Amino acid sequence: MSVTIGGVNRLNKMVLRYVAAAAAVLVVVFVYHRIIKVNPTTVALTFLLGVLVASATWGLQYAVFMAVVATLAFNYYFLPPTGTFTISDPQNWVALFVFLVTAVIASQLSERARREARNSNERRREVERLYAFSQQLLSTDNIAELLNTIPRYIVGALRVKAAAIWLPNRADVYRSSPEIEGLETHDLQVVSARGEPKFDPPRQLSFMPLRMGVRVVGSFGVAGALLSRETLEAMSSLIAIAIERAGAIEKLSRAEAARESEQLRSVLLDSVTHEFRTPLTAIKASVTSMLSSPGLDEAQRRELLTVINEESDRLNHLVGEAAEMAQLDANKVELQLGTHRIQEAVDEAVEQSKQVLGRHPADVRLPEGLPAARMDLPRITEVLMQLLENAAKYSPPESPIHITGEVKNRMLMTSVADRGPGIDDFEQALIFDKFYRGRNQRLLVQGTGMGLAIAKAIVEAHGGEIGVISQLGHGSVFYFTLPLA
Numbered sequence: 001m002s003v004t005i006g007g008v009n010r011l012n013k014m015v016l017r018y019v020a021a022a023a024a025v026l027v028v029v030f031v032y033h034r035i036i037k038v039n040p041t042t043v044a045l046t047f048l049l050g051v052l053v054a055s056a057t058w059g060l061q062y063a064v065f066m067a068v069v070a071t072l073a074f075n076y077y078f079l080p081p082t083g084t085f086t087i088s089d090p091q092n093w094v095a096l097f098v099f100l101v102t103a104v105i106a107s108q109l110s111e112r113a114r115r116e117a118r119n120s121n122e123r124r125r126e127v128e129r130l131y132a133f134s135q136q137l138l139s140t141d142n143i144a145e146l147l148n149t150i151p152r153y154i155v156g157a158l159r160v161k162a163a164a165i166w167l168p169n170r171a172d173v174y175r176s177s178p179e180i181e182g183l184e185t186h187d188l189q190v191v192s193a194r195g196e197p198k199f200d201p202p203r204q205l206s207f208m209p210l211r212m213g214v215r216v217v218g219s220f221g222v223a224g225a226l227l228s229r230e231t232l233e234a235m236s237s238l239i240a241i242a243i244e245r246a247g248a249i250e251k252l253s254r255a256e257a258a259r260e261s262e263q264l265r266s267v268l269l270d271s272v273t274h275e276f277r278t279p280l281t282a283i284k285a286s287v288t289s290m291l292s293s294p295g296l297d298e299a300q301r302r303e304l305l306t307v308i309n310e311e312s313d314r315l316n317h318l319v320g321e322a323a324e325m326a327q328l329d330a331n332k333v334e335l336q337l338g339t340h341r342i343q344e345a346v347d348e349a350v351e352q353s354k355q356v357l358g359r360h361p362a363d364v365r366l367p368e369g370l371p372a373a374r375m376d377l378p379r380i381t382e383v384l385m386q387l388l389e390n391a392a393k394y395s396p397p398e399s400p401i402h403i404t405g406e407v408k409n410r411m412l413m414t415s416v417a418d419r420g421p422g423i424d425d426f427e428q429a430l431i432f433d434k435f436y437r438g439r440n441q442r443l444l445v446q447g448t449g450m451g452l453a454i455a456k457a458i459v460e461a462h463g464g465e466i467g468v469i470s471q472l473g474h475g476s477v478f479y480f481t482l483p484l485a
Contacts, residue, residue: 017058021066024050029073040078047074048102055110063107126231130238133157137242146246150239151176154222158235161224165239166192168218183221192219201226208232210240217243279311335376335461339485342370342405342414345377349384350403356389359398366405373412373482379458380482386451387416387478394420395475411464411481422472432456432466455480
């Protein structure tokens with residue numbers, strides 16, 4: 001139905017243009033025959049100008065029609081004897097013939113210029129679309145994401161109905177939409193295997209191999225428009241380069257990840273070895289003293305047993321942190337979310353951290369009307385204990401540790417502030433990474449570098465954020481947010 005309506009509209013437009021061309025000739029005849037008396041040369045030049053305008057505006061066929069009508073009108077109204085189509089003077093025959101030939105040649109020249117200008121504009125638009133397409137190809141370095149988006153980029157850049165890509169090392173065909181008629185997998189495979197393009201003008205289908213130099217890395221097809229071979233080849237090269245680039249970056253990323261993993265294992269081994277060796281050494285020394293000195297009095301034996309007990313607890317804590325970090329990394333921890341007030345977590349964390357805090361007073365300042373939040377209470381208590389332990393480690397003796405809370409941007413924000421040495425801007429982005437320890441403090445303060453990483457994983461699992469605000473020499477404020485209930 002739409003095809004029929006389009007054909008009728010085109011026919012109506014053609015008829016109107018023919019009528020307009022004939023009407024323009026009649027207007028010239030009326031003006032020069034009835035209103036202004038001019039010589040035949042002026043009439044011929046006016047007709048010629050009209051033919052050129054018709055050719056430049058509508059095309060050659062309308063200009064030729066206008067030239068023929070103008071020739072007949074010129075003969076009938078302006079060449080003697082007027083009022084008839086006969087010509088008495090042979091020179092007028094020559095003039096009439098020259099006028100007709102000039103009009104037709106001028107129309108052809110004008111049509112050629114018009115066609116070349118149209119082709120030039122079309123090539124310019126194609127170059128602009130190819131440039132925009134090349135910019136879109138650089139928007140991602142993930143090869144799977146790139147392959148899924150390239151067909152949609154092709155549809156948008158080339159204004160075709162559909163597009164599809166096939167690569168030999170991929171099981172799927174990547175399409176711009178789920179339902180595409182004509183772009184069959186078999187055709188894409190054949191074009192890739194042969195390395196030659198395939199065109200189907202009646203169905204408006206085009207298939208091109210994806211070439212990286214002389215090597216074919218796949219194929220793509222477009223439907224709904226017949227594009228120039230040059231445009232398709234340029235598109236093929238851009239896609240092939242983008243795919244190869246994304247593949248190279250992916251390989252480089254995997255190599256970098258493997259290198260970082262190896263480095264992380266080395267750091268973990270060094271850190272864990274050091275942290276585990278300290279309590280084991282203390283336990284070993286205490287046990288050795290007890291075995292080698294059976295005459296120890298009760299106070300000395302109790303002191304050594306206390307050391308063994310405390311260092312065993314520390315060892316157990318280190319093993320628990322390592323196991324918990326592994327579970328959080330593997331997303332194997334399920335949160336038991338409920339509606340709680342942050343006061344509950346703060347009170348429990350302060351109570352359990354009394355030994356860690358030592359002589360550091362905990363200054364808790366939570367507003368009375370602070371709303372409840374959605375949280376796993378034991379996990380958030382653990383976050384606060386990690387922050388309190390961190391503050392106590394790096395703060396001067398007997399300096400207070402402040403705990404505050406507020407609502408900010410529809411989130412409950414809890415902060416733990418200390419008066420430690422502070423953290424420089426570079427390290428603020430690193431301290432929440434696993435096993436990272438401050439450059440200036442790692443040899444002075446014991447730790448594994450897992451505490452803040454565990455706190456970050458727990459907070460982010462709740463849908464919140466954790467961060468730090470710090471200034472060298474003025475202490476640090478660690479904060480985390482939780483969604484309101």
